[in-house]
Amino acid sequence: MFTGIVQGTAEVVAIEEAQAFRTHTIELPDALLTGLELGASVAHNGVCLTVTAVTGRRVSFDLMRETLRVTNLGQLAVGSRLNVERAARFGDEIGGHAMSGHVMGMAELIEVDEAPNNRRLWFRLPAGLERFVFAKGYIGVDGISLTIGAVRDEGRAFCVDLIPETLQRTVLAERQPGDNVNIEVDPQTQAIVETVERVMAARG
Template identity: 60%
Template sequence: MFTGIVQGTAEVLAIEEKPNFRTHIVRLPGDMLPGLALGASVAHNGCCLTVTEINGDQVSFDLVKETLRITNLGDLKVGDKINVERAAKFSDEIGGHLMSGHIMTTAEISKILTSENNREIWFTLQDPRQMKYILHKGFIGIDGISLTVGEVTKTKFCVHLIPETLTRTTLGSKRLGQRVNIEIDPHTQAIVDTVERVLAQRDAASVATVAAGSE
């Protein structure tokens, strides 16, 4: 599990491509290295990956076909930077919201509005069917950052970013058209799916009652 509080950014140093598979090496910030071991979990733009090799501050991770398909990690090039966070410990402060590191879809940056000390970014989901899970003032994970949803329309949503978020994460350098990873709050998803299921069952029962009464 992760908290959505990004610990730093890491530069992609090397990428090894194989059929439907990729290994990339990143330079982790020094304060993330103590206690790091093979098999540890580190979120890359919110996507949980496993440490496969450690050489000083250069750490390797493997990306399988499904990860490359669903996330924006397949878009990375050498020199790019990503948001990183190590897995949370039981004693850690949960400053954001609990996140699993399982990316559901990506979103494209469709609008950026900048004013003094503020930035508003609008996103369009790759899978519009998942807009039902994005609610005004709800939680969402964007490239591993725990954020509160601002305005929501039928097809888009926005978040409001403070200078600290822009400085600490990669969102400060994002441009129109770039993709970000999206993790939906699982509690919101569970509630929406449950309500839909209950309503569907109620509608089916009503249709059955009407049909029986007409016989």
């Protein structure tokens, strides 16, 4: 489980390609290396990945074809930066909202609205995810726990407002219109919506 409070960014320093498979290596900040072992979970732009090798500050992870298809990790190149978060431990403060690290798809950044000391980003969702999105609800964007500010276009577009700390700590400050971000819907919202849909369908 993750909290959506990004702990820092990391740079991709190596990529090994294979058929429908990729191994990428990132260089983690020293603060995130303590106690890191093979098999540990680390979120990359909100995607839960498993540590497969540790060599000093360089840590490797395998990406399966489904991960490459559904998320923006397949678009990364050597030199790219990504958001990272170590898995939450029992007793940790949940400053954001509970996140699984299971990305449901990508959204396109369509508009950037600059204002003093903050930035508003508008994203367009893939079809099917709009039913989970509503104003003041939670959403995971590239692994960041954010509150939805507003929705439009029948729920297909939503915005989030970013404070300076989020812009400084994450890669969202680098995003430009046309870029794709990973989206994880709040698991509780997803469960409620899908349960109501099943009940309504059963009742005809």
